Amino acid sequence: MADNRHHPRLESRTEHATRTEHATGAPRYTQPTLGGPLVDDWRDTPLADATFVVLDLETTGGTAEDCGVTEIGAVKVRGGRRLGTFGTLVDPGRPVPPLVTVLTGITTAMVSAAPALPAVLPGLLEFLRGAVLVAHNAPYDVGYLKAACARYGHPWPAPPVLDTLPLARRLVDRDEVPDRRLGTLARYLRLPHQPTHRALDDAEATVDLLHALCERLGGHRVGTVGEAVAFCRAVSAVRQRQRHLADGLPRAPGVYLFRAADDRPLYVGTSRDIGARVRTYFTAAERRPRIDEMLAAATRVEAVVCAHPLEAEVRELRLIGAHAPPYNRRSKHPQRTVWLRVTDEPYPRLSVVRQRRGTPDSCLGPFPSTKAAERVAEAVREALPMRPCGQRLSARTVSAACALAEIGRCLAPCQHRVTPQQYADRAVAPLREATLGDPGPLVAVLLARIGALSRAERFEEAAAVRGRLSALLRTTTRMQRLSALTGIAELVAAHPAPGGGWELSVVRHGRLAAAGVSPPRVHPQPTIDLLLATAETVAGGDGPVPCASAEESERILHWLERPRTRLVRVSTPWALPARGAARFAALLAQAETASRSAEAG
Incomplete structure (x- = not known):
């Protein structure tokens, strides 16, 4: 003032x-x-x-x-x-x-x-x-x-x-x-x-x-600050020629699709203001590579108006997953996620698989790549005596021992030095508990290992173990948060809309089933009833993401955790494990900060 x-x-x-x-x-x-x-x-x-x-x-x-x-x-x-x-x-x-x-x-x-x-x-x-x-x-x-x-x-x-x-x-x-x-x-x-x-x-x-x-x-046709700033820079002939594609687009939240002459989606994006956002593609403010190439191939821009930004984000993810537009960077391999699975055999091991199978506590993930999955597998093997070999072992026939068994770094189930039950109690049960419950025993072992390496001044090895610990905590925290949401059959939430009223979302098993906005100064219950009556039917399933992609459920979580968001209705309690991975949030932040500092140094 x-x-x-x-x-x-x-x-x-x-x-x-x-x-x-x-x-x-x-x-x-x-x-x-x-x-x-x-x-x-x-x-x-x-x-x-x-x-x-x-x-x-x-x-x-x-x-x-x-x-x-x-x-x-x-x-x-x-x-x-x-x-x-x-x-x-x-x-x-x-x-x-x-x-x-x-x-x-x-x-x-x-x-x-x-x-x-x-x-x-x-x-x-x-x-x-x-x-x-x-x-x-x-x-x-x-x-x-x-x-x-x-x-x-x-x-x-x-x-x-x-x-x-x-x-x-x-x-x-x-x-x-x-x-x-x-x-x-x-x-x-x-x-x-x-x-x-x-x-x-x-x-x-x-x-x-x-x-x-x-x-x-x-x-x-320059009317905003962003357009004026961009107008100061040189604009290619392609962008000048294609500026008309932005004409007539709505000034509302939603999804926009650049389409080619054969109607193929070239690029999918989202914005709170479709018209204003699309116009920036024809200015010098847009500096991403290959945009001129995309604009030259585009013949029209299709707009899908959404009730609020969350619906727009979800529709964008689904369209990218369905069409794999060539100019969306993250759509190169949108479905290529992998899981770590505890195999179903007398002496289980960790295996990287494309599809999640088995009970909810027998899988970790999803991971964006095999490399990310293997890093968590290394953390598990560092904390638990789970065998690293890939061969299938029999409970009746003895197999040749590997070098790890000879130096005492493995329980040697190949030599039947432990029974299947003993192996399960020591190597498998703690991992199953860490997946959906308490990862504390694994964290304690890894912290002790980091401390021993640090005291021996083997700092590079300690940093590597710290990175694996960070990956393990990040994965278990993510799984438990997703499982808590996707286990709810139906959830209705509201967030204040910018112009008054409420942004409303119906979520079923972690999937956005309906979205709408109630008008200002009007009770939102009639709008909620209409959304519930017309919402998508979603059948439940096992695992942290049974009905939607992990990214969609995480977008919903972010929206639900925003300040001022209110839960209107929840079919079952929404809660995380009392001694779950979330209690290590401070340790995870400290480990990731240390890892970033080490990389920068």
Whole structure:
């Protein structure tokens, strides 16, 4: 909130001041008008609704690292209306060069009584908060601010930046102006304010230029901040030619499909605003490889409007799994997940399989690759005396012993040194308990192993065991969370909708069966009853993901665990094991942080 206490009126430009222009037009010298936090989807914010801070710096002419700033001027505007100004001279801590004085009129005597940049910078950063930063030749001004933040210990807020220089290069022809300098543009476009090489005057002139350029952007179908930022960059001919594919798409949450001439899906995506998101594909903001190739092959864009973002995410996953669009990176092998399975034989072992079979406690997964599954298998074999060999053993016939049996690293079931029951009690039962219950015994063994290796200064081996422990905990935690959700026959949940009302979801065995939105100021029960009556019928099954992909159930879990989500109805209690893997969350976080640090080092 702005501080409205009056400050002495300062008439001389040799003094420093921060001034706020009010709607009445009467200037009062106050604290800077503070902006709110910038919305996460600033790219979709209409230009008329965005808050801009137009900035100009005057410097001693040194490098940005020298932070030789002599004057700061900034104007905050929204919808063509000035909200406030920030202007001050700054003591650069050195004499002002004569050439700079000739150009700007700023002398060493003028800045000698001004505050230094460390005193001014916090107020300027607060003035910038929640706004789009605008400047003419923005890299120059932004470079000085970034260097100042780094030098004086302030985090750079990284606001969106709109540069009026490249914007003018694209919107103002050479026939209109000889060059795109601020003074030239102000003169030829007859802007109300003319630049004088003083920070606040130049910022005011840049405000006028911004408004003039925004008027021209409308003719190019550019209406949001993200589109304006992207418009500053060069756009390929393919994107310019295919821009019409975005026409007429709904401004609603849902899924969009780029289709080829033969109706094949080329790419599937999701957004809270389909129309705004698809338009970004035809701007320079889209930098992913092969997008131009995809756009050249596309003939239309199909939109599937969804009730809320969760339904859109789920539909996207299902469409990618069904069609494997060639330009979706994760659709290359969407169904190639694997499991670790305890084999059904007298002396069981771990086997990597494509499909889950057996009882829920006999499988671990799903894993995205065989390599990921083998890493967890190594952790299990490190903690339990489960045989690593791949041959099938008989309870009647003795087989040849391997090297591990000879050195005492295996129970040697091949030599019948243990009975099948003894083997099951020592090697299999703890794993079955860890899968859906308590992994504590396995964790204790692995922690002891890490400690022994560390004391022996075998740090690389200790790090490898720590990585396997992390993989095991991550897998068991994931399985138990998924099993807790998919074991519920029916769950109804609600989350407040952005515009009022409730986002509603019906989940059956971890699969989204129905989705809808109840209107604002209307009791949601009739909408819930309608969703339950029309929801997909989902038959249950065994395992952590019996009726949907693991990714779909995890998206649902994330939505259910959001703040303010309410459970409306649950057919059975939703709970995790009392001594389950979730109690090792802090240990898992510590292990993964250590692993990332080791990789970075």
